[in-house]
Structure formats: structure tokens, C-alpha cells
Amino acid sequence: MQDIAMYIIEILMNSIYANSNNIICHIEIKTSINQLLIIIEDDGKGMNDELLANVTNPFTTTRKTRKIGLGVAFLQHLCDQCNGDLTIKSKENIGTITVVKLPYDHWDIPPLGNIGQMMMFCIQANADIDFILQYIKDEHTFFFDTKLIKQELGEVNIDEPDILLWIKEYINQGIKGENL
Amino acid sequence: MKSLEDxxxxxxxALKKVEMRxxxxxxxxxxGMATCGIAAGARPVLNKLIEELGNNDYPCIVTQTGCIGLxxxxxxxxxxxxxxxxxxxxxHVTPEKAVSILQNHILKDRILTEFTIDSYQK
Incomplete structure (x- = not known):
């Protein structure tokens, strides 16, 4: 896969399909300790121990349309090829937390990609879920919460096309540090 | 610059629009936005569809699904x-084909048979 956003969207989609109400995506780059940390936390239906033990196996999936599930398998592969670390903790009916630690300057780490677009797709996939995005790069912090946007919008749906496009741009600006 | 004022x-x-339509x-x-779809290039397609819907009024909604099995x-x-x-x-939809689908199928009820799965399987 071409960028980190693509890997994260796979995990976020898993969270969306797990009937979550709240999903937190935390991306933190610390150049001082050369670390890229990604945490995705949801309050969905979680996994039992058996499923959790096999979750990185590409032949593990709960879907019915095909027998292959590649999202977590790809992420595990990324961690393997970049000398990183993937930890998934899950409790049934409580939620799942996925933690990825990667050495930030590794040759084989793809670029971060379009995080705004990634969040836009997730909100579009299920507008009822509340998403939080936290992006930290050394001193710079950007925080985005769909709850605050929904408050601002009132009765207008968050998945209106022009609002989704605004969210995409707003997040990408915030990540670059251009928001006032 | 996008601000919260926008x-x-x-x-x-949007409120005015809701009353009209x-x-x-x-x-x-x-x-289709499963791994297979995203890997094959569904992201720019969905992005283009949302952009088009933001700019023009089409009689359709855009949603996502997982793996369709194809x-x-x-x-x-x-x-x-x-x-x-x-x-x-x-x-095998591209952003260009997606726009064409909106302009022909959605706006004019003209199905683009050359892009459908039936014409590929023949």
C-alpha cells in the first residue's frame, strides 16, 4: 500500500464495522526519539481471545463475501519490514485498541498520505460514529472532534458533500499547522 | 483557508438546500471501499464523487460498502x-468514469453499458 493513511483506513474500517460509537485515531511523530506512533481505539464489539490470536493471519475474517482479510495482515507486514511493533488488545463488548510503533526515519516507511481524505471517508462511511483525530508532531498539535463539528452544524448532517470536503481541507491544514 | 466560520x-x-430538494x-x-477496492484505486473515485456532489446537484446519494466479492x-x-x-x-471505475456515470446515468438516466460488468464478462 502506498501510504500510511491507507493502512490506518483499514483499521478504522474494522472499527466502523465493529459497531463502535466512538473511534479515536492518534498519530504522533516524535523526531527526538525517532518514533511514529499510531493508536486506534474504539468502543465496538471487540474480539474474543481466539479471533484476537489469529487476527494478523490473512486468512482470518468475519465477513461472508470472501475468505481473506488483509487489513491487519498488511499492517503486521509493515511493522515487520520496518522493524516496528504492532500490539492489539481487545475485550468483547468493550472495544479494541491497536498500537503501532515504527522508527520514523526507516527506509521502508511509506509517506503519511492524505489524512484529511482518510477521515472524510470514515465519516462518510458512518456519520453516526463520533471520530476524534489527534495529530502530534513534536511541538505541533492538531485536534479534531466530529462532536464539535456536529454541535456547530445543528440539524444539518455532517455527511453533506460540501461539509465532508471542508472537513478534509480543514484537517489537512491543521496537520500542516496552518489553522488559526 | 478553511476556518470554523466557513x-x-x-x-x-445546507439548510436552504434541504428545503428545496x-x-x-x-x-x-x-x-466498494474494502482492501481490494482501496488497493485498486477506490479512494480517488469516492473523492471525485463527493467533490462532484458538493459542486453540483445530482439526484443521488453516495455511500460506501465493504467487499462486494468481485x-x-x-x-x-x-x-x-x-x-x-x-x-x-x-x-474498473476511474475518477473520469465516475464523473461520466454521474452526468449520464444519474442526470440523464442513460446507462453506460460499455463500463458495466456485463460488457466485461462477454
Whole structure:
């Protein structure tokens, strides 16, 4: 896969399909300790121990349309090829937390990609879920919460096309540090 | 620059729009956004569809789905006609084809048979 956003969207989609109400995506780059940390936390239906033990196996999936599930398998592969670390903790009916630690300057780490677009797709996939995005790069912090946007919008749906496009741009600006 | 002020303006605009348009849209456009779809290039397709819908008024809504089971044909865009309950499956969709689908199928009810799965399987 071409960028980190693509890997994260796979995990976020898993969270969306797990009937979550709240999903937190935390991306933190610390150049001082050369670390890229990604945490995705949801309050969905979680996994039992058996499923959790096999979750990185590409032949593990709960879907019915095909027998292959590649999202977590790809992420595990990324961690393997970049000398990183993937930890998934899950409790049934409580939620799942996925933690990825990667050495930030590794040759084989793809670029971060379009995080705004990634969040836009997730909100579009299920507008009822509340998403939080936290992006930290050394001193710079950007925080985005769909709850605050929904408050601002009132009765207008968050998945209106022009609002989704605004969210995409707003997040990408915030990540670059251009928001006032 | 996008600011929170824009959001207020867009809210007012959206409220006016809600009053004008009919609640039930004729078409539902569904993009396959599983691993296979995303790997094959569904992201720019969905992005283009949302952009087009933001700029113009089409009688359709855009939603996502998981794996349709036809991974080799991704990116797939399915168009559901909510009035006569029919489905058209477009395969190997690109952003350009997606715009063409909106302009012909959605606006003019003209199905682009050359892009559908039936013409690929023959």
C-alpha cells in the first residue's frame, strides 16, 4: 500500500464495522526519539481471545463475501519490514485498541498520505460514529472532534458533500499547522 | 483557508438546500471501499464523487460498502435505482468514469453499458 493513511483506513474500517460509537485515531511523530506512533481505539464489539490470536493471519475474517482479510495482515507486514511493533488488545463488548510503533526515519516507511481524505471517508462511511483525530508532531498539535463539528452544524448532517470536503481541507491544514 | 466560520456559512447554505430538494433521491451510488477496492484505486473515485456532489446537484446519494466479492473488478461503483429497484454494476471505475456515470446515468438516466460488468464478462 502506498501510504500510511491507507493502512490506518483499514483499521478504522474494522472499527466502523465493529459497531463502535466512538473511534479515536492518534498519530504522533516524535523526531527526538525517532518514533511514529499510531493508536486506534474504539468502543465496538471487540474480539474474543481466539479471533484476537489469529487476527494478523490473512486468512482470518468475519465477513461472508470472501475468505481473506488483509487489513491487519498488511499492517503486521509493515511493522515487520520496518522493524516496528504492532500490539492489539481487545475485550468483547468493550472495544479494541491497536498500537503501532515504527522508527520514523526507516527506509521502508511509506509517506503519511492524505489524512484529511482518510477521515472524510470514515465519516462518510458512518456519520453516526463520533471520530476524534489527534495529530502530534513534536511541538505541533492538531485536534479534531466530529462532536464539535456536529454541535456547530445543528440539524444539518455532517455527511453533506460540501461539509465532508471542508472537513478534509480543514484537517489537512491543521496537520500542516496552518489553522488559526 | 478553511476556518470554523466557513462551517457556519455552509450550515446556512445546507439548510436552504434541504428545503428545496426532495427528500427521497432517485439513485443510490455505492462505492466498494474494502482492501481490494482501496488497493485498486477506490479512494480517488469516492473523492471525485463527493467533490462532484458538493459542486453540483445530482439526484443521488453516495455511500460506501465493504467487499462486494468481485475483487478483480475493483474499483466497483454500483448504482441502485430506488424507483424500479434495479442495480447497475460499473467495474474498473476511474475518477473520469465516475464523473461520466454521474452526468449520464444519474442526470440523464442513460446507462453506460460499455463500463458495466456485463460488457466485461462477454
Amino acid at each position: 462551517l457556519k456559512k455552509m450550515r446556512e447554505k 426532495d427528500v427521497n433521491k432517485k439513485y443510490r451510488v455505492v462505492v 475483487c478483480a473488478y475493483e474499483p466497483i461503483v454500483e448504482v441502485f435505482n430506488q424507483e424500479d429497484q434495479t442495480k447497475t454494476t460499473y467495474v
